[in-house]
Amino acid sequence: MSFKGQHILSVQQFNRDAILDVFRIARQMSPYASRKKRTTVLEGAILGNLFFEPSTRTRVSFGCAFNLLGGEVRETTGMESSALSKGESLYDTARVISSYSDVIAMRHPQAGSVAEFAQGSRVPVLNGGDGANEHPTQALLDLFTIEQELAASSQSIDGMHIAMVGDLKFGRTVHSLSKLLSLYQNVKVILISPSELAMPDEILNALSNAGHQLTITDKLEGNLNADIVYQTRIQEERFPSKEEANRYRGKFRLNQEIYTRHCKSNTVIMHPLPRDSRLEANELDNDLNLNPNLAIFRQADNGILVRMALFALCLGVENQVDKFECAVPWYSNK
Structure with a gap:
């Protein structure tokens, strides 16, 4: 599986080799997730974090994972705070938001909605849950x-x-x-x-x-x-x-x-x-x-590692993370 520029919409996209790739990169993210090191490999990149259904862990985990790679996060939470409540289509929303973002994470209450959104997106879209369908x-x-x-x-x-x-x-x-x-x-x-x-x-x-x-x-x-x-x-x-x-x-x-x-x-x-x-x-x-x-x-902690790996893979920087690392001045191993 080639990850760069690809949407992550379904587990059916993955074979065992692709899973091994994700897990290998996830393990390499451990020192950054635990704040022992810092990387700025995604400095200047923007995540559009679109959550049209209540979420705590998944929404914050996506945002933290992107921040830990050096990127910035812009969020929309709740259907009522978006133009979807005014009748805008998922396609139109995708065309607009993807012009503001380098990658998008999205949750929506309707099954198939994230795949529909991805059809209009110009950047990779990661499915954060679409109704009772997939996560x-x-x-x-x-x-x-x-x-x-x-x-x-x-x-x-x-x-x-x-x-x-x-x-x-x-x-x-x-x-x-x-x-x-x-x-x-x-x-x-x-x-x-x-x-x-x-x-x-x-x-x-x-x-x-x-x-x-x-x-x-x-x-x-x-x-x-x-x-x-x-x-x-x-x-x-x-x-x-x-x-x-x-x-x-x-x-x-x-x-x-x-x-x-x-x-x-x-x-x-x-x-x-x-x-x-x-x-x-x-x-x-x-x-x-x-x-x-x-x-x-431990399961929730692992969400940071896996989502960091997916961002790095989708944006094609998985082999550059350590080249942009630096010390963390507030880290203490006491």
Whole structure:
């Protein structure tokens, strides 16, 4: 895969070699993300950060990743603060904003909207989530996290055992992650959800066609003895009403007692965040916060590395980053 000048719209653009390239560059970004070094390789470049749906981590992570490469960020948040609320088309918005930017990151509530926007853009567009469809950069950072966490116990993604839990129907993060897992071999996948929120057939077919072993169930008990447990939030914003979403909230809670009883001693816990910590939901209990296998914050940190790598690759500077590095005067390794 040639990255330079290309949009990142779907995980289906990636093969294993392309994933290896992203991960290799992501690891090289570690000293810049941790502020041990600074690079100005994208000095003068502008990111158009367009988020037409609520976001904290993804929006800020894209912005921070670009800043850490030396670039500047211009943001639009919310549909109401954009010309889209006045009836402007995605194509027209793309033609205008891309003339102000060198690369664009975009989130939109409608499936397929980012690809539609990209048709009018003159610069690379990175999909930050389009409705219930895909979230490719989240899937890449999830896979990167899985690789890192398994490596600590001398395991690999090939042959691993993963349990995906919660809203698998509307959870775009598990859709995109599952498509990436289809590039690997001999993965055991347990899908735990209410039958009404089961994984879509398209995703099941992709996993099955890859030769993976699938188990579909609505019970946590007996199904958490995995290398990775990937918990998801009930996607309230995708339901017709809050009342309908409430029917499923809190169905699959994980706390330290359940972890000790049903998980392996080194089972890694992941979640794309935000986790719903309200009492009626409490997907991942706070009593897991001190569990060393809770990887949700390492997962979020990895989002910076992966998005830095994607920006560098799309703008063709991945081999120049260290040539523009300098010391960080405020860094202290105490």
